[in-house]
Amino acid sequence: MEQSNHIERKLKLIHVVAVGLAYMSPMAVFDTFGIASDVSSGHVPAAYIVAFVAILFTALSYGKLVRQFPTAGSVYTYTRNIINPYLGVIVGWVTFIAYIALPMINALLADIYLSAGFPEIPGWVWIAGLLVVISFLNIFGVKLAASLNLLLVVFQALVGIIFTYLTIRSIVKGPESFITIGEIFPSGDEVSGLFGAAALLALSFIGFDAITTLSEDTINPKKTIPRAILIVAGIGGVFFFGVTYFMQSLFPDVSIFNDIEGASPEIAVMIGGNLFLSFFLAGALFSVFASGLAAQLSASRLLYAMGRDGVLPKRFFGYLHPKFNSPVANILLIGVLSLGAIFLSLEEATSLINVGAFTAFSFVNLCVIFNFFKQKGPRSFGFIIGSFIFPAIGLAFVVYLWASLDIFAIIGGIVWALLGTIYLAFTTDFFKKEPPQIAFDELEA
Template sequence: MNDNDKNQIQRKLRLVHVVAIGLAYMSPFAVFDTFGIASDVSSGHVPTAYVVVFLAILFTAMSYGKLVKRFPNAGSVYTYTKNILNPYLGVMVGWVSFIAYLALPMINALLAKIYLSAGFPNVPGWVWIVGLIAVITVLNIFGVKIAASVNILLVVFQVLVGVTFIFLTVRSIQTGPEHFMSFAELFPAANEYSGLFGAAALLALSFIGFDAITTLSEDTVEPKKNIPRAILLVASIGGVFFFTVTYFMQSLFPDVSLFNDIEGASPEIAVMIGGNLFLSFFLGGALFSVFASGLAAQVSASRLLYAMGRDKVIPKRFFGYLHPKFNSPVLNIVLVGAMALSALLLDLEAATSLINVGAFTAFSFVNICVVKSFFTTERKRSLGYVLSNLIAPCIGLLFVVYLWVNLDLFSLTIGGIWTVLGLAYLAISTGFFKKNPPEIDFDELEA
């Protein structure tokens, strides 16, 4: 094994592993947590709102698929922006995007505390936060394939809970006064379209996860083929699951005002359709969802840091280090776990704001990179090429701009502070922009 091999992640993941990690990161169980508020905002058109956001997100997913074929390494949007737009801008985009990868483990730790504290009120909440982070850190240290295998089991369990939920919901509709929504009922009235798009903006976060798997390009066998496939599969599976579940939920509960807590309607629904026994099963699925998502988020964050460390954008000795036995960026994994402990000090609103800023930054620049490539790549401009490499990413970008416009002031403030900190570090590390950030030879990574 030569020196390059020692500092190169071994390709162990196949398509099924990557899809499992993407689905776990996306946390399909979140469909239950957002149903109540989304139904209220959309005036009872949650399934349609999911169709809207899926079609919009699909354009960004296609942009990711194009770029990962050109740059099959762990850096994701950081790498794309650095090489297509500008090295300094790439570092900044990577820095701002990282905040989303950092925030998700915090959110999952907070949710674990909420779920478990309800069942075990005498146990201090911090125990659940520290415990979850410690377990996912240990699993990720032992290697990404072990983490991926665990995620497959966790995702299968979530799907089983979802299928059971649908079955019980269908049974309740058939035996009750409600009816299945007709095709016409899926469309809102003329004065309800603003609410529909508002709900779509809210639900866009449900699809975060398809992009995170691009950080696993160096872990994946045949990344130029498997990563683009995984991106579209994760987005599509999520879209079908979200639409199906909410279609039956909305059919059974066209008006969510009857719930005691609109934002926490799913446990009430679980009791109504299946009693306390199903509620226990349902909460188990929610807890597994939190665990799986935290596991996947830490993997993605550690890979992004590894790519930036190997490029010497941040100290290589620490961030570019791979453990010789586990072949994983152990120091990054531990660091992400330690940073996730900030969940002890933050609430869900603050952590969600971090995800919004990081994800929307990544989505924006992925589409911009594809548009820039369209104008700089010399090839025949066929109609199909124009549609897929110019029109599609522009549509994706327009939707992301709409999401930016709907961000609250707190999110923008947090994002601005984080951006200023990154800009200050970049200025100091490059002698106030007198030298470019280091480059990496991508040919070495394609073996």
């Protein structure tokens, strides 16, 4: 039975960018500053430059592929059509870990923030409460979720601007001085720490890839999505560098903080007092909410693509609500699965998102390289640079990121991939028939 209703194209460029920025969670720059400064020996701005340049190559690969396949499946769709249908399903399956882990991470962060203020309330209440609210909002349609994300991102930007202003004011009044250009980058033995910090901070840019799952929700996706990818990555790079430049100038040595991993509240109090701390924590909560909303939105689209293709049971995963035009079953399923956050630590949830994200980044670059070798006829110098050299650089950096994963993440990823392979074997009569395929030309209207 053919899918009779498709996702309506309602999103404009500003909506897609808002979802990407919300998914990226700009406020995370404050949460990671302490540990990144410690690892990089006080060179966080330089670490962000390295991470941005490295991730930019992967962002360019996404931009190339979304023009070719402007559909909701993202890396699942790219891999199954360019490399191998079976591999595409497995890649989509493993990538889903990142999409399901991010709502968990945001639920855990909500628990951490709110439990500090209301210790008498059990943590599971905050986790379940956040997931119920974001599921409810996503059910009512992508435009409502995207518009709300836009407002939340604007508030986060306001918090960042005020934070930066207060930091600059503290530098001007105090004994510290602004970092010079020559001091931004390390030298000698500190260089290895710079790349270690860059690997840690690379995940700050997750968000540009998630918006590719909104291709079927977006007006003119072949033009809008690639532009949004570069805008989101660019805004993230400028914001992260700018904020950490002033933070590093004011706090060249993070050993002064009681908790290096949780230095941001201490910094907020130092530069703005308890009043600004309240405003800052509100921004952090809004960031958690917006990121969770965007993550569930993206995950539901990935499952919808796989369900519409028939890779997953179509009646459930490929279903769109006739009134809200949203994959309601997928949204509710993700909400239920995300309740697993009650039983996980923040570190365990973060390692799961790494597996999914690194899988997606790896195969997006591989898909562009495969397309390069499939190209017949003469290849221009520009084509070689854009379709082979750039994705190869992006892939090399992702391989470096893979080496930083802990054993829990690696074992978890392998087990999850094996479960997906077993499922695929049974649904394809042990690989004797190909997974179902969607007709993309029907979706380009």
